Amino acid sequence: MSEIRALQPQIPPSQPNASSAASGPASPPQPHPAGPEIRKFLRERGNSAAADRSFQILMVLCALSIFGIVALIAIVLMMRSNMAWHQFGLKFFYTYDKDPVSGDALFWDPVNGHFSAVPFIYGTLVSSFLSLLLAVPLAIGVAIFLTEMCPKALRGPLAFLTELLAAIPSVIYGMWAFFILVPLLREHVNPWLVKGLGWSGLFVDDNPTGLGYVSAGVILAIMILPIISSLTREVMSAVPHSQREAVLALGATRWEMIRMGVLRNARIGIVGAVILGLGRALGETMAVAMVIGNSAEIHHNLLANGSSMASVIANEYAEASSDLHRSALTELGLALFIVTILVNALARILVWAVTRGAPAENR
Amino acid sequence: MPLSGNPIRSKIRAVTDNTVTGLAVLATVLVIAPLVAIFVYLIYKGAASLNLDFFTKIPKPVGEVGGGMANAIVGSAVLLALASLIGIPIGIGGGIYLAEFGRGTKLANAIRFTADVLNGVPSIVMGVAAYALIVSTHISLIPFTGHFSAFAGGVALGIMMIPTVCRTTEEMLLMVPHAVREAALGLGVPNWRSVLAITLRTASPGVITGCMLAFARVAGETAPLIFTALGNSFWSVDLNRPIAALPLQIYVYALSPYDDWHRLAWAGALVLIVLIVAAVSLVRYVTSRGVLKGAS
Numbered sequence: 001m002s003e004i005r006a007l008q009p010q011i012p013p014s015q016p017n018a019s020s021a022a023s024g025p026a027s028p029p030q031p032h033p034a035g036p037e038i039r040k041f042l043r044e045r046g047n048s049a050a051a052d053r054s055f056q057i058l059m060v061l062c063a064l065s066i067f068g069i070v071a072l073i074a075i076v077l078m079m080r081s082n083m084a085w086h087q088f089g090l091k092f093f094y095t096y097d098k099d100p101v102s103g104d105a106l107f108w109d110p111v112n113g114h115f116s117a118v119p120f121i122y123g124t125l126v127s128s129f130l131s132l133l134l135a136v137p138l139a140i141g142v143a144i145f146l147t148e149m150c151p152k153a154l155r156g157p158l159a160f161l162t163e164l165l166a167a168i169p170s171v172i173y174g175m176w177a178f179f180i181l182v183p184l185l186r187e188h189v190n191p192w193l194v195k196g197l198g199w200s201g202l203f204v205d206d207n208p209t210g211l212g213y214v215s216a217g218v219i220l221a222i223m224i225l226p227i228i229s230s231l232t233r234e235v236m237s238a239v240p241h242s243q244r245e246a247v248l249a250l251g252a253t254r255w256e257m258i259r260m261g262v263l264r265n266a267r268i269g270i271v272g273a274v275i276l277g278l279g280r281a282l283g284e285t286m287a288v289a290m291v292i293g294n295s296a297e298i299h300h301n302l303l304a305n306g307s308s309m310a311s312v313i314a315n316e317y318a319e320a321s322s323d324l325h326r327s328a329l330t331e332l333g334l335a336l337f338i339v340t341i342l343v344n345a346l347a348r349i350l351v352w353a354v355t356r357g358a359p360a361e362n363r
Numbered sequence: 364m365p366l367s368g369n370p371i372r373s374k375i376r377a378v379t380d381n382t383v384t385g386l387a388v389l390a391t392v393l394v395i396a397p398l399v400a401i402f403v404y405l406i407y408k409g410a411a412s413l414n415l416d417f418f419t420k421i422p423k424p425v426g427e428v429g430g431g432m433a434n435a436i437v438g439s440a441v442l443l444a445l446a447s448l449i450g451i452p453i454g455i456g457g458g459i460y461l462a463e464f465g466r467g468t469k470l471a472n473a474i475r476f477t478a479d480v481l482n483g484v485p486s487i488v489m490g491v492a493a494y495a496l497i498v499s500t501h502i503s504l505i506p507f508t509g510h511f512s513a514f515a516g517g518v519a520l521g522i523m524m525i526p527t528v529c530r531t532t533e534e535m536l537l538m539v540p541h542a543v544r545e546a547a548l549g550l551g552v553p554n555w556r557s558v559l560a561i562t563l564r565t566a567s568p569g570v571i572t573g574c575m576l577a578f579a580r581v582a583g584e585t586a587p588l589i590f591t592a593l594g595n596s597f598w599s600v601d602l603n604r605p606i607a608a609l610p611l612q613i614y615v616y617a618l619s620p621y622d623d624w625h626r627l628a629w630a631g632a633l634v635l636i637v638l639i640v641a642a643v644s645l646v647r648y649v650t651s652r653g654v655l656k657g658a659s
Contacts, residue, residue, distance in 0.1 A: 045553075055554070065525065066526060069522055080499075141386055145390065149384060165394070165398050169636075171617075175629075176404060253377065254384070284485070348480060
């Protein structure tokens with residue numbers, strides 16, 4: 001502070017007071033006698049336009065790094081999958097080679113160089129679809145309970161518990177599913193599925209391990225529940241109370257109020273939440289790798305072993321035998337990247353349309 | 364009191380309402396049940412194997428009883444430190460741009476959207492990209508490239524942290540009242556210093572909370588580490604070598620055919636989940652108490 005005082009000029013007492021409004025012609029503003037020293041002092045302290053500008057540029061660069069990450073991942077994946085792309089082209093995704101002698105399908109044969117994404121796309125779609133079938137009704141039910149029916153005291157703890165489900169790492173889900181869920185399904189649920197729904201041809205009792213699409217679907221359902229549920233709750237809370245009150249004023253029961261006043265208005269956002277859950281289910285790796293059985297084939301039987309895109313990458317990448325093998329796996333990774341980006345973008349657009357651009361939860 | 368003129372219709376409406384209430388309660392119970400089941404089993408199976416050995420010894424050769432996961436815990440710490448070093452500064456920088464300099468601009472909206480979308484990209488894709496960038500390319504001038512290494516694993520995890528930290532920092536900075544910023548600028552504090560020393564400091568409980576959230580999320584990730592850090596059965600903190608990580612070790616041990624390794628996997632899972640639950644609960648506690656005690 002004393003340095004500032006030292007820079008202040010000594011004002012002679014006879015100087016006219018320039019601030020009187022009715023005085024004569026205003027003299028041009030006199031440059032401060034200690035101006036340059038003050039400016040130097042401030043610049044040394046970082047109080048300059050250059051410092052501000054360089055800080056802003058630094059922050060812009062940090063923000064642009066997000067674009068950079070997406071671009072970098074896309075470019076590097078495309079470069080590495082070039083070999084498989086040149087060899088197989090688009091047919092990688094919808095056809096597969098057949099053994100010329102026996103007519104068997106050769107889906108994924110690293111030894112002889114036959115690669116096709118068909119069994120993995122099938123496995124990913126089947127397990128994700130099963131998980132949505134199980135998770136969406138439950139998640140919407142939980143969201144309805146927590147938003148409309150729950151006593152205020154329970155709301156906090158229950159919401160915390162559902163968010164805790166989202167925080168559990170997927171390897172722990174996989175381990176719990178492998179040791180406890182799969183035997184449970186094998187002993188108690190699968191026989192009932194075969195007995196009750198075996199007529200459809202979807203449930204055949206020929207897999208004694210209990211691993212398969214159904215087990216993967218169940219554990220995926222548990223994993224995507226908190227995402228769908230928390231986004232649905234957010235979307236339902238964004239519906240203005242006037243809607244609810246209007247429906248109630250017309251004599252609706254509580255369920256009718258929820259159906260007509262809340263769900264009808266929030267349905268776009270709920271669709272977005274479901275799509276976000278689908279995006280998570282498509283990319284889920286560890287839990288699926290542990291319970292889906294890891295066999296690169298297509299089966300109508302939902303109880304049979306299968307494989308998903310993420311699980312085959314996790315299982316085979318570290319020990320890929322040839323460059324073509326690794327390139328094919330990278331192409332699977334690129335496909336997964338593009339699909340999840342599109343699905344997530346669609347979901348975010350839908351959710352933002354309802355919550356009007358409020359910062360979306362990232363869980 | 365009938366709900367509508369027609370008595371049958373009233374009955375149907377009342378019964379439907381009660382049924383739906385029951386279904387919603389059932390759904391909540393069905394959702395909480397697996398959570399409780401997971402915790403109960405983890406504690407039941409893991410608590411018995413948690414002893415001092417677990418935290419201090421490295422795994423024994425296959426077939427021998429005993430050993431621990433000390434190298435995995437230390438390895439995870441190293442990986443997470445490297446990830447935080449990469450992810451947190453860049454993420455906070457991005458958040459500062461979104462909240463302070465770019466508020467309302469189209470670029471900021473695009474960045475926010477991309478960050479949300481990047482959060483949904485599967486972690487295995489990050490691992491493949493890190494492998495392609497660092498592990499499989501051998502550039503002689505840049506260290507750590509060309510082989511499996513802890514550096515590659517740390518970079519993969521760090522890239523995953525950036526969007527999360529960016530979004531939470533932005534949300535926390537948006538909550539700082541304008542009066543604080545204006546007071547600082549009115550006193551002649553340069554903009555950069557006002558943002559860093561005053562706005563960011565005011566929001567710092569929330570920003571730290573966001574970093575902890577990203578940290579907890581990344582601590583449990585296994586998929587990016589499978590073919591970047593690769594795992595290691597021995598003590599190693601070398602960034603240039605494969606390193607053990609707790610979730611990776613749990614994965615390998617859980618799928619092995621050895622009962623002793625299963626036991627260790629359960630104990631490791633219990634340690635991991637206790638850490639993550641503690642972090643998430645702390646986050647919840649801090650945000651519910653109000654993050655801006657320092658402002659106005």
